[in-house]
Amino acid sequence: MSRNLWTLMVAAGLLCMAAPAIAADTAAMLKEKRCNACHDADKALIGPPWKAIALRYQADKQQAIDALARKIVSGGGGAWGVVPMVPNEHVSAAEARELAAWILEQAAR
Amino acid sequence: METRMEDCRSLIRQGALAAALMLAACTRPAGIDGQVLDADGHALAGAMVTLQRGVGEQGPSATTVFTDAEGHFKLPDGAPAGQLHARLLNYRQAEDGTSVKASSHGVRISMVAEPDQAAVAPASAWLAGAATEDKNRLVLTCVSCHQFPAPAVRNYARLIDETPHEDAADARRQSWQALVKYMNYISAWEFGRGGNDVEPDPNRAYSGGDAGPTGALIAKVLTGPEQHMSGYSYGAPLLANARTVIREYEVPAPNAVREAITLDDPDTLYVADVSSNRIVKVNAVTGAMQDLQIPLDRPMGPHTLVRGADDTLWATSFFHGTVAQLDPKTSQWQVWPLDLGGGKVPGVHDLSFGYEQNLLTDATGLIWYSDIGNNGVGWFDPKTGKAGGYPVLPVKGRVGGEQTYGLVMSADRKHIWYCQLGIGAFGSFNVETRKFETTVQFEDQYAGPRRMTISDQDVLYLALYGAGQLAEYDTKTQQMVGVYDLPDRASAPYSATWDPLRKVVWVATSNADVIYRFNPADKSFAVLPLPRQNAFLRMIQVDRHSGELITSYGNIVEYVHGPRMALKIDLGDRPEVSP
Numbered sequence: 099m100s101r102n103l104w105t106l107m108v109a110a111g112l113l114c115m116a117a118p119a120i121a122a123d124t125a126a127m128l129k130e131k132r133c134n135a136c137h138d139a140d141k142a143l144i145g146p147p148w149k150a151i152a153l154r155y156q157a158d159k160q161q162a163i164d165a166l167a168r169k170i171v172s173g174g175g176g177a178w179g180v181v182p183m184v185p186n187e188h189v190s191a192a193e194a195r196e197l198a199a200w201i202l203e204q205a206a207r
Numbered sequence: 208m209e210t211r212m213e214d215c216r217s218l219i220r221q222g223a224l225a226a227a228l229m230l231a232a233c234t235r236p237a238g239i240d241g242q243v244l245d246a247d248g249h250a251l252a253g254a255m256v257t258l259q260r261g262v263g264e265q266g267p268s269a270t271t272v273f274t275d276a277e278g279h280f281k282l283p284d285g286a287p288a289g290q291l292h293a294r295l296l297n298y299r300q301a302e303d304g305t306s307v308k309a310s311s312h313g314v315r316i317s318m319v320a321e322p323d324q325a326a327v328a329p330a331s332a333w334l335a336g337a338a339t340e341d342k343n344r345l346v347l348t349c350v351s352c353h354q355f356p357a358p359a360v361r362n363y364a365r366l367i368d369e370t371p372h373e374d375a376a377d378a379r380r381q382s383w384q385a386l387v388k389y390m391n392y393i394s395a396w397e398f399g400r401g402g403n404d405v406e407p408d409p410n411r412a413y414s415g416g417d418a419g420p421t422g423a424l425i426a427k428v429l430t431g432p433e434q435h436m437s438g439y440s441y442g443a444p445l446l447a448n449a450r451t452v453i454r455e456y457e458v459p460a461p462n463a464v465r466e467a468i469t470l471d472d473p474d475t476l477y478v479a480d481v482s483s484n485r486i487v488k489v490n491a492v493t494g495a496m497q498d499l500q501i502p503l504d505r506p507m508g509p510h511t512l513v514r515g516a517d518d519t520l521w522a523t524s525f526f527h528g529t530v531a532q533l534d535p536k537t538s539q540w541q542v543w544p545l546d547l548g549g550g551k552v553p554g555v556h557d558l559s560f561g562y563e564q565n566l567l568t569d570a571t572g573l574i575w576y577s578d579i580g581n582n583g584v585g586w587f588d589p590k591t592g593k594a595g596g597y598p599v600l601p602v603k604g605r606v607g608g609e610q611t612y613g614l615v616m617s618a619d620r621k622h623i624w625y626c627q628l629g630i631g632a633f634g635s636f637n638v639e640t641r642k643f644e645t646t647v648q649f650e651d652q653y654a655g656p657r658r659m660t661i662s663d664q665d666v667l668y669l670a671l672y673g674a675g676q677l678a679e680y681d682t683k684t685q686q687m688v689g690v691y692d693l694p695d696r697a698s699a700p701y702s703a704t705w706d707p708l709r710k711v712v713w714v715a716t717s718n719a720d721v722i723y724r725f726n727p728a729d730k731s732f733a734v735l736p737l738p739r740q741n742a743f744l745r746m747i748q749v750d751r752h753s754g755e756l757i758t759s760y761g762n763i764v765e766y767v768h769g770p771r772m773a774l775k776i777d778l779g780d781r782p783e784v785s786p
Contacts, residue, residue, distance in 0.1 A: 132766075135392035135407070136385075144385045173363070175370035180378035181385045182366035185359075188766070 124200045131189050133197070139204065146178045152205035159202050166198035167191065239307050240281040241314030243274045243293050246301070250278025251318060253445050254295040257738045258282055258307070261289040265493045267454035268772065271738040275449035283452055293318055294738060296327055296439065324436040329720040329740065330354035331697035332439040333361070337428045342697055343653035343673035345424060347629070348416045350672070350699040350718050352394060353767035354741055360767075361433040368432035376426065383429075384422025390415040393766050442694030446724055446733035450779030453738060455760075455772045458487040458496055463763045465510050465525075466746050467773035470535055471518040473753035477533075478773045479509040481525050481763055486512075486533065491775050501531050502540055513558045514748070516565040521558055523576070528552035530574075530587065545587055545594040553596055554580025559616040559623055562663045562705050564748055567616040569638045575623045577614035584611060584625055584636050597636065600643050605630035605652055613659035613702075615667070617682060624667055624682065626656035633659070633669060635682070645685060649674070658702030658746060660712065666727070668712045670700035677703060677714055677725055694732050695719045704747040708754050709780075715744035715758055722747065722756070722776075735776070741769030754781065 128134055136144035154177075155162035168174075171194050175182030189197065243254045257271040264287035274280045290304040293316045301317040324332065333356050334342050349355035356364065363386055372378035394414035395407040415421055456476065458464060463482035467489075469475060476489040477499075484501040486509055501507055501522070508525030515521055520533040528545045545553050559575040561567040568574050573586040578596050585596030599611055608629025616623050622644070626633035631654040634646040649656070655673030662668070666688065669678040675696030679688040693700060698719030703712050714723040720742040722735040737744075741762060748757040756776040762769030 132393060132396065135389050144388050173366050175366060179381075180367075180370055180372040181382045182363070182370045184363060184386060184389055185366075187768075 124197065127193065127197065131186060145183060148201045148204040152202050155202060156205055162202055163195055163198045166201060167194035170194040170197060237310040238282060238284055239286050239311045239314065240279070241316060242278045243280065243316045243318060244278055245298070246317065246319045251295060251298065252276045252278060253447070254293050254318070255736065255738045256280045256316065257292045257294065258286055259290045259292065260287050260494070264288055267491070267494055268457040269455040269738070271453040273447040273449060273451050280449065291316060294327060296324060297321060299326065322437055324439050325434060328436045328439040329718060330356055331695050331699070331719040332436050333433055334428065334697035340653070341424060341428055343651060343655070345428060346697060346699045346718065347653050347655045347673040348421055352414050353762065353764045354718050354743055354769065356429060356433060357741060357767050357769070364429050364431070364433040379426035379430070380423050383425040384418045387415040387418040387422045391418065397764060441721065441734045441736060443723065443732040443734040446735050446778070448779045452777040452779065454491065454775045456489050456491070456494065457772045458489070462771045464759050464771040464773060465761050465763065466512045467757055467759040468512045468514055468520070468748045469750045469757050470514055470520060473750045473755060476757065476773050476775065477512065477520050478759065479512050479522060481508040481510055484509070486520065486522065489773060499533060499538060501542065503529065503542060507531070511557055513560050513566045514564060521566055523555040523558060528555055530555060543587060543589065543592050547585070547594055547596050552580070553578040553585050553594065556612055557614040557658070559614060561616050561618060562661050563707055563751070564704070567620055569620050575614065575616065575638060577611040577625050579610050579612060582609040582611050584614065584623060597641065599625065599627065599634070600646070602627070602630055602632045602646060602648060605632060605648065612657055615659055615661040617661065617665050622682070624659065624661065626659050626669055628655055628657055628672070631655065647680065647687070649678070660703045660705040662705045663707060668703040668705065670703045670714055672699050672701060675700065677712065679727065689730065691725070691730060693723055694734060701744055702746045704749065706749045708749060713747045713756060715747045717743050739770055743769050
């Protein structure tokens with residue numbers, strides 16, 4: 099086994115280990131911050147599904163993280179119809195960026 | 208020799224002067240006083256001046272006084288260092304705050320005219336233009352949990368307005384319906400903390416009611432961004448004077464303050480924290496606090512507090528139908544988990560009390576309660592722990608929303624009077640015959656009688672939450688004496704309290720940041736403004752020693768911000784009122 103392949107396997111293993119950990123943390127945060135009241139992975143509830151949001155903003159993820167994080171904290175509308183998102187003051191700016199990054203990962207799921 | 212004598216006299220004179228100056232400096236009383244002026248230097252009367260206690264200082268979290276006719280104010284002796292803030296309708300403070308030391312005399316606070324009242328007007332101001340029926344329904348539905356429209360609600364109105372749309376009315380309707388669904392989810396979660404409720408579901412009607420009609424109603428009433436306000440006035444004479452002092456106490460987190468009362472000592476407050484199993488004991492002078500844990504292995508959520516005739520503390524529970532009694536002398540608790548049979552648990556809201564606001568039992572020693580969970584009245588025997596209940600008889604034409612809420616006992620201890628919040632009715636129950644005797648309906652189903660009181664003449668006073676009125680009903684003649692409009696009909700009067708010292712009725716509001724005083728002699732109202740927005744009041748107790756009013760800001764909904772504090776209000780009307 100070449101060293102590169104070993105490195106790749108270790109890296110892949112770490113990624114595999116890391117991914118569920120992030121998902122578990124994020125899932126807990128989604129519940130704790132009551133995001134589930136309006137959003138689901140695939141279904142439209144009060145707001146659009148996370149997968150639909152992710153698919154819309156794949157082109158420029160960095161800019162999307164900024165915009166989504168801002169919307170999570172301050173609320174606002176315009177992208178998904180006439181109903182604005184309610185501000186969530188229980189989410190910090192750092193948490194909002196973490197959630198936004200996670201949402202953008204949902205396109206491939 | 209002569210010169211020496213003169214020098215000596217001069218020295219004595221100088222020494223005397225220095226001593227006099229030192230004495231004056233030493234004897235000048237410590238304290239904080241000053242004057243509130245407008246931009247032109249004119250005195251502002253009736254302004255609230257609030258001292259926010261500095262970090263590490265002792266005393267109340269905040270202390271508020273009012274300016275006199277010349278704009279002068281004086282904080283009570285011993286007031287600590289902190290920040291001074293002034294508050295007055297139609298004005299704003301020129302600076303964010305004024306830092307003061309414990310001894311600061313002649314402090315000048317400058318205010319500038321501010322026609323936009325958005326920062327000082329209460330939530331009720333935004334409902335002034337609503338049709339009466341719409342307003343009553345909205346208050347009854349929304350203000351049970353939070354002020355309406357609270358700043359967070361108005362912020363959402365702004366977002367709706369800013370979101371691109373073609374049909375504004377449709378956009379508002381859709382948006383508010385979505386928000387009510389969200390609120391239902393949040394409230395199901397918040398109120399389900401006791402483990403006795405369903406999983407949160409935004410499609411289930413919960414505290415916000417059915418999202419369809421509730422959202423449509425909000426859309427009908429809030430038709431703009433709701434960011435600017437003008438023209439609001441208190442609508443009644445100010446009852447505060449330069450001796451009035453409002454002391455506020457914030458308890459440590461989790462600080463879901465529900466109610467507060469005093470027992471035998473006017474300077475010791477007992478504050479219910481509905482988010483936990485504790486009562487917080489507050490030293491009103493130093494601000495020191497002590498947790499008194501209720502010995503229960505499941506959530507209780509102390510809720511309503513009643514003083515025992517023996518100066519013990521009685522608490523009812525938000526969860527699991529429990530009543531607890533504290534002996535403040537020993538700090539010992541006695542706890543009764545009530546069972547109506549077959550595991551049926553009552554939702555105990557109010558315990559029977561009389562015109563002195565003390566807990567009353569019937570002649571056999573039973574304590575009576577309103578059962579909000581089963582729309583009934585009930586009893587329990589503190590000697591045995593046994594409990595029972597009677598469902599309130601249906602009220603003709605009033606189906607849906609029945610909840611037995613307030614409850615009082617007549618002086619002869621033979622009758623209890625209860626009110627039904629959601630159906631605009633109240634009635635009596637004979638505790639000897641165990642029969643319901645009287646039912647009275649208000650014209651409006653959404654009138655919303657909430658917490659009630661009874662006078663020393665057995666006259667009932669009912670706070671009509673939805674209607675913004677006070678009802679006066681003579682239980683002896685069984686006649687409605689009158690139903691009186693409050694100065695602000697959207698004020699959501701939560702409770703009425705008979706004041707046995709002053710022979711007046713105090714009305715605590717949930718939506719107007721004020722307390723009203725009703726004088727039964729001439730049917731007049733006066734108003735006491737409170738020093739902050741979102742002053743979501745519940746019960747008022749009159750301390751029987753000092754005559755002070757004890758109350759609380761009971762904002763328990765985390766997602767709608769607001770103060771959570773206990774209050775002790777010296778009206779400044781002594782010595783006219785001597786307990």
